[in-house]
Amino acid sequence: MSETSLNTPPHSKWLDIWQQFRSHKGAMLGMAVFVLITLMVILGPILWDLDPSKIDIRAKNQGPSWAHPMGTDQLGRDTFAAVLQGGRVSLLVGVVAMLLSLFLGALIGVLAGFFKRLDGPLMRLTDLFLALPLLPLLLVIIMLWRDTLRAAFGAETGIFLLIVFIIGITSWMQTARIVRGDVLALKEREFVLAARSVGTSNRMMILRHILPNVMSPIMVSATLGIANAIITESALSFLGLGFPSDFPTWGRLLFDGTNYMTLTPWRVLWPGLAISLTVLSVNYIGDGLRDALDPRLRR
Amino acid sequence: MFNYTLRRLIFTVPVLLFISFIIFLLLDLAPNDPTGNLPMTIPPEVREKIRVSLGLGEPIHIRYLLWCKQFFINEPLNILEQVTGWTIGDGERLRVRSWSTRSPVVDLIVERLPQTLWVVGLSYVVGILIAVPIGVLSAYRQYSWFDQIGTFISMIGFSVPTFFTGVLMIVVFSVGLGWFPSIYDTTHEVTNWESFIYQLRQMAMPVFVLALYTAAQISRFMRASMLDNLNQDYVRTARAKGLTEKTVVLVHVLRNSLIPVVTVIALGVPQVFGGAIITEQVFKVNGLGQLLITGIQGADIPLVQTLTFIFAVLIVLFNLVADILYGLLDPRVRYE
């Protein structure tokens, strides 16, 4: 049963997980795609050195060509450069905000499910956050903290931190509710009762027995979360709450391109594909990770 | 269980009051203004007078208490009067009025319910009905072709936002093929077969877009939870006992896998009421989502406060329903 892991030293457990993960074909493929996308957005702008905000009005709304592999937008800016440059922000915002939201969600969910005393207060807090209207909340947060953060961390880092914070703080609730529901059922299972009877501390109990068993909903939330973060970021900049309008991100490219769908379809095709591929790869990585972390599947 | 439910219900009242106050504070702090969308030709002094006439000159606690009185006392009395035909008091009660339309907010909400339920509600039901079987089958046949295709479609479903899929559908099916209208007619009444068909045609695209999004999410949770349970010892035991595969999967495993799915579904029901802001905008459905977003953009505080508060009530209630369902699905879950 799951007790086997108690006697094995920790480093070999991580090795186990890695080996399990490697044997998962989908996960490895997802990992490869994700690494490829990451490398492209990190190195891409160095190799393809066209400035994404360079305007060339004579070359507007062009189709794909050698000079512009993904065509140009309504001001003649190069879409390929914008996709590469935009990926940096989108990926970073997506991953960091997703991790923040997962961390908050899992933490609150586990605490609420595991400790009876905390359940009421934490779940009512969740209700409150679910009920707050998003748009006014964003306007207030931006009004209160944008200038302070800008002053403290500089324009771009400040806005980045703010965006990650906003997305994280407004999207953890679903994860928290799901994790709590699972924990409520888990803690009455035989193996948990057994572990408790041998005097396992609460901390150990949560880390060893509870968390590994709620990994699958957390992994699904991760996939949903990264898509949500990338799209929300574009909505923020549209409201004037995010990065300046001439700063490309995938979500923004997709939003701006929507009206040009019939004129220059490739403008929406590429950013849309980039987002979908990222989400798909994260999904498969999540699948593999969940399988690798499942004590029953690991032999 | 009954005691637990009762205790939770009683506790709900202060929680909701607290939430309503926080929302009110938030809306008051937000920097948008009811005169923000007026034409430039209206000068600042007149704008200030408009604000005062809306009651914005009063301090915040007075305005909050006024809203409480209007919403918790006057509106229920009004509904009671309408239902029973009695006259209570002088009948001259101040109702919660929207600032942009100057009409009672409750009437606006009632007017919006039909299209919201038809489009958003139906799409939610359709989404769930698609998602659960797909989730079950994908988990049962993990990494089969069916599972891979399902994964792919659901990833597209929630990584491509509705502002894009909606416009794409209009370009293809309204402009290109001419199958469906791109503008939802809220005055349309279903009286006969033909008008029913028209109703189906005008609902088709928004329902599809929303259902795809819902189904994509729920099927992922369903699949993950099923996978967790399929490897449990009790499944092996049940099979060993000679139960048919169908009984094992569809009765035992499914039931035990429903906890996260019930959570997600319960979280989504209030969202139905909250409307689908973007999809409603794209297809001009003008349901509750559109009402909310125009209210927020115009800083129509009474409207937004009332809508958000009803939304909060539903969230609290449906989370309670979910908690009770956990107990029914898994008798080991106890809340004493």
Add this chain to the structure above:
Amino acid sequence: MKLTSGLLGAAALAASTGTAALAERGSDGHLNILYWQAVSIMNPFLSGGTKDVHAASMVIEPLARYDDGGQLIPWLVTEIPTVENGGISADLMSITWKITPGLKWSDESDFTADDVAFTAGYCMNPDGGCQQLTKFSDVDSVEALDPLTVKVNFSKPKPFPYGPFVGMESPVIQKAQFENCVGANAPNCTAENFAPHGTGPFRVADFKANDVVSFEANPHYRDAAKPGFATVTFKGGGDAAAAARAVLETGEFDYAWNLQIDPVILAQMEAAGRGKVAAAFSNSVERLMVNLTNPSPDLADARSTLEGGPHPFLTDPAVRRALSVAIDRGTLAEVGYGFAGQPTCNVVTAPDYNMSTANDECLVQDVAKANQILDEAGWSRGADGVRSKDGVRLSILFQTSTNAVRQDTQALIKAWWEEIGVETELKNVDAAVFFGGDQSSPDTYQKFYADIEMYTNLFPGTDAETYMTNWTCGEIPNPSNNWLGFNMPRYCNPNYDALVTKLASTSGTETRGEIVKQLNDMLMQEGAMIPLINRGTTIGHANSLEGIRLNAWDSHLWNIADWTRAK
């Protein structure tokens, strides 16, 4: 006088019976109108939103209005009162309107001078929060002399007395219907506000707030042959691109309002052949406001106020001139507005008698000249290409509201300014916040915590007096007046203020026009703002819809009674 109006009335009647032989009321069936902002209320006194005012103009009407040429024309009256015909008193203290005899409200009661006087009292009530109060500024009283004569008395001489009851913002409402809706009661009259009785060609059949209005032809409309359409659906919602698609591509709707989208897309949609796009121009000018005060965050409360001191570099005329000359307005118009945009170097662009030609230097982009101006003024390029002088860098924070066309304009201007060694940071703010004027927000256009900001303003009708008052010293937004005021550049010049005072006491269209031109030239030459584009309003309509005379001076639907469907 009586005889004249009687004759005119008879003539009008004869004319209407003449057309009756040709057309019949309601013979063209149903009309679908789409405004991407939904109508909230049918009472323009309680909502000044353009979509509400336009929708209401189908039902309730003013005494006089502007036609598509910007000419004042009598609407419910027999003639436009002037000093010459005795309608305006010689001391300019009053104006007397003669109502056309025989007018009926949609409930068949008579339209009288009492209704007109009541309307004034309704809007001027201090508790009503009337949004069109400016229309009644300086009005002392409005009296009904007899059922067909109404006199407006002003508290001071009014050289331009065509404010009350003129134009779409100031229609007449029925006394009998709104009698109990005055003052604090105004918002509580839901039924009245949603379906006012009117003299116009249509009446409200069904009203769904913020969604759709159904109209039907008014059976008591003064012209028995009109309107051509029997019913109208007035739908709201979506965005400009979707509205254009519904008229030009799918043909679901006949008319769509305010199609401000990329002209390339609009042209592509028009090519589908179902409808046409049209534009009309008045005084809407997209302009850059130049902050003449210092917006530095270090100044805390004195930020962007006269007390905070002058702007570090925008007070230098050379810099402002270079910024203006470096902009290619033709390209801005072409990219953002298509045929609905004309480059301009003036803030007052119409009518002809107001229009100055003294500032046309900026119509042609000249980057070399801009560079030369800056070189001569001593602004030299640093290592990063940005110019500076005495430690002051030409670095600009440029803000505007969120809107696809505005963001494109920002990007283009940034690129041109880069060419002349000016660094630009772009910022866009949600329109509801930017124009909202909330005291606590740092992002409003009134606080102007930036160096340059861009938006459009205009004045209703053809008289620029109130508009020009915007740039007087007293109009400067600052903390002591709660940031209320329209003088965004914080421009303060006693000579300008004196000229505005002179305008307020001068009569005669041409003479007033001369003063407006002078005021315009002062603003331009002293660099308070940099005009960019004279913006037309764009609409789309189905090919089969006839009789539209697009009017930028009044409601787009001003002549909807004459609209017909091509057979």
